[in-house]
Amino acid sequence: MYEKLTPPTTGDRVTFKNGEPIVPDNPIIPFIRGDGTGVDIWPASQKTIDAAVEAAYGGKRKISWFKIYAGDEACEEYGTYQYLPEDTNKAIAEYGIAIKGPLTTPIGGGIRSLNVALRQIHDLYACVRPCKYYPGTPSPHKHPEQLDVIVYRENTEDIYLGIEWRAGTEICEKLIDILNTQLIPQTPEHGKKQIRMDSGIGIKPISKTNSQRLVRRAIKHALRLPKAKQMVTLVHKGNIMKYTEGAFRDWGYEVATTEFRNECVTERESWILSNKEKNPDLSIEDNARQIDPGYDSLTEEKRAVVCEEVKQVLDSIWETHGDRKWKEKIMVNDRIADSIFQQIQTRPDEYSILATMNLNGDYLSDAAAAIVGGLGMGPGANIGDQCAIFEATHGTAPKHAGLDRINPGSVILSGVMMLEYMGWQEAADLIKKGIGGAISNREVTYDLARLMEPPVEQPLKCSEFADAIIKHFDD
Ligand SMILES: NC(=O)C1=CN([C@@H]2O[C@H](COP(=O)(O)OP(=O)(O)OC[C@H]3O[C@@H](n4cnc5c(N)ncnc54)[C@H](OP(=O)(O)O)[C@@H]3O)[C@@H](O)[C@H]2O)C=CC1
Numbered sequence: 001m002y003e004k005l006t007p008p009t010t011g012d013r014v015t016f017k018n019g020e021p022i023v024p025d026n027p028i029i030p031f032i033r034g035d036g037t038g039v040d041i042w043p044a045s046q047k048t049i050d051a052a053v054e055a056a057y058g059g060k061r062k063i064s065w066f067k068i069y070a071g072d073e074a075c076e077e078y079g080t081y082q083y084l085p086e087d088t089n090k091a092i093a094e095y096g097i098a099i100k101g102p103l104t105t106p107i108g109g110g111i112r113s114l115n116v117a118l119r120q121i122h123d124l125y126a127c128v129r130p131c132k133y134y135p136g137t138p139s140p141h142k143h144p145e146q147l148d149v150i151v152y153r154e155n156t157e158d159i160y161l162g163i164e165w166r167a168g169t170e171i172c173e174k175l176i177d178i179l180n181t182q183l184i185p186q187t188p189e190h191g192k193k194q195i196r197m198d199s200g201i202g203i204k205p206i207s208k209t210n211s212q213r214l215v216r217r218a219i220k221h222a223l224r225l226p227k228a229k230q231m232v233t234l235v236h237k238g239n240i241m242k243y244t245e246g247a248f249r250d251w252g253y254e255v256a257t258t259e260f261r262n263e264c265v266t267e268r269e270s271w272i273l274s275n276k277e278k279n280p281d282l283s284i285e286d287n288a289r290q291i292d293p294g295y296d297s298l299t300e301e302k303r304a305v306v307c308e309e310v311k312q313v314l315d316s317i318w319e320t321h322g323d324r325k326w327k328e329k330i331m332v333n334d335r336i337a338d339s340i341f342q343q344i345q346t347r348p349d350e351y352s353i354l355a356t357m358n359l360n361g362d363y364l365s366d367a368a369a370a371i372v373g374g375l376g377m378g379p380g381a382n383i384g385d386q387c388a389i390f391e392a393t394h395g396t397a398p399k400h401a402g403l404d405r406i407n408p409g410s411v412i413l414s415g416v417m418m419l420e421y422m423g424w425q426e427a428a429d430l431i432k433k434g435i436g437g438a439i440s441n442r443e444v445t446y447d448l449a450r451l452m453e454p455p456v457e458q459p460l461k462c463s464e465f466a467d468a469i470i471k472h473f474d475d
């Protein structure tokens with residue numbers, strides 16, 4: 001049934017029930033080596049994961065790796081332009097959990113992203129990227145240990161749907177003409193705006209369904225965190241993109257305040273409740289004045305809206321959330337996207353789960369990874385209800401390819417996420433311990449070596465870093 005693949009002869013399939021994996025002791029796990037530095041990173045990662053599983057379970061549990069192809073390797077195996085063969089998607093769908101190295105996407109023309117295609121084909125709607133500090137890791141920040149966030153990025157739509165047209169093409173000009181002559185004039189809020197004929201056009205769809213399933217998963221994740229980290233921040237640029245990014249925020253709050261009503265409190269609700277707790281006789285209007293600093297300069301109509309909000313919150317949740325009960329709930333708030341980039345630097349400890357749309361999450365996960373040690377330490381997972389693919393936040397880092405010097409830490413930590421997702425916590429913990437041991441012993445690759453004080457003169461090779469991690473399992 002595969003054109004060119006032969007699955008391992010030993011091992012069993014991972015299956016899914018209610019969106020959760022059921023993992024046998026000898027699962028078959030497909031892997032994609034990846035382009036560029038994938039040639040260096042993958043062997044180091046596989047070796048580390050296998051060593052941890054062996055050390056944790058002494059042969060009782062073992063991964064049967066199944067090599068599958070995408071990117072340049074797939075073209076070599078399957079022929080020109082066969083970047084993502086059908087075999088590969090079949091294997092991922094059949095075996096449920098996979099792990100991959102980075103894949104190249106050309107800028108401008110050429111093929112669209114294989115990484116994005118894999119997420120869309122397998123409906124891996126949540127891209128989960130924890131950005132957490134490992135003690136001893138050098139960082140350009142003074143207090144990287146204060147940042148402990150998980151970027152929960154919507155993974156299937158937004159501009160990544162890839163519906164766009166090149167400037168000057170017939171269809172692009174036709175679309176601009178329809179917009180300029182028909183659709184924009186029919187929408188009074190757009191006034192006399194016109195799109196220049198020499199523009200390229202991209203479509204940014206943000207759906208209620210995909211926004212809400214992402215936020216739902218983010219809130220469920222928050223419920224599993226320690227109390228102090230039970231926060232979900234909806235990140236958006238809704239002041240500018242009202243019906244896409246603004247809608248994401250509104251739909252997110254809707255999930256929090258309907259499906260998770262008993263578990264969640266929004267930031268504004270917490271202000272209203274807290275105002276009443278401090279002063280039980282506070283009038284609705286004074287409460288409204290306190291939550292909205294510009295209240296007195298609002299129009300009468302807008303003041304009425306804020307008062308209605310206060311009244312509605314007190315009527316509906318005072319019993320369940322008032323008298324400080326809200327302090328035990330998941331705090332759901334929202335931040336404008338540009339602001340969150342400075343907030344994770346200036347107030348890192350105020351954030352936990354950052355629920356984002358696709359593009360914002362892409363930017364934010366690189367920025368947050370840089371704070372805690374760089375892209376060599378940025379793991380990730382793409383999770384759906386029937387399948388999951390683990391991969392690092394970074395790309396192929398082509399200038400380091402084939403030199404055995406890149407940091408394999410991100411793919412190894414993606415392996416840790418995979419082991420945790422499988423319920424193999426003991427093996428995951430060993431790798432985390434090994435990484436901690438290697439870093440605190442200054443046994444690191446070039447990227448961490450150059451940031452250390454004093455700098456490490458002789459950085460380890462990529463393969464040597466894997467060996468160092470394994471050696472420190474026994475610390
Ligand atoms: N999921 C995926 O497969 C992704 C694929 N890509 C693709 O990868 C290609 C290259 O993208 P590019 O913009 O260069 O971004 P990359 O993330 O590949 O690399 C940018 C820089 O980040 C640092 N870096 C990246 N990975 C590591 C690592 N493992 N260890 C240490 N440092 C690291 C290096 O900086 P320095 O040299 O300063 O040490 C590197 O030059 C593009 O085709 C892009 O589309 C991009 C992102 C994700």
Ligand SMILES: O=C(O)CCC(=O)C(=O)O
Nearest residue numbers: 104105113115116362393
């Ligand atoms: O697919 C790509 O080439 C880039 C994807 C990316 O940057 C990401 O997923 O973080």
Ligand SMILES: [Mg+2]
Nearest residue numbers: 362363366393
């Ligand atoms: Mg990215």
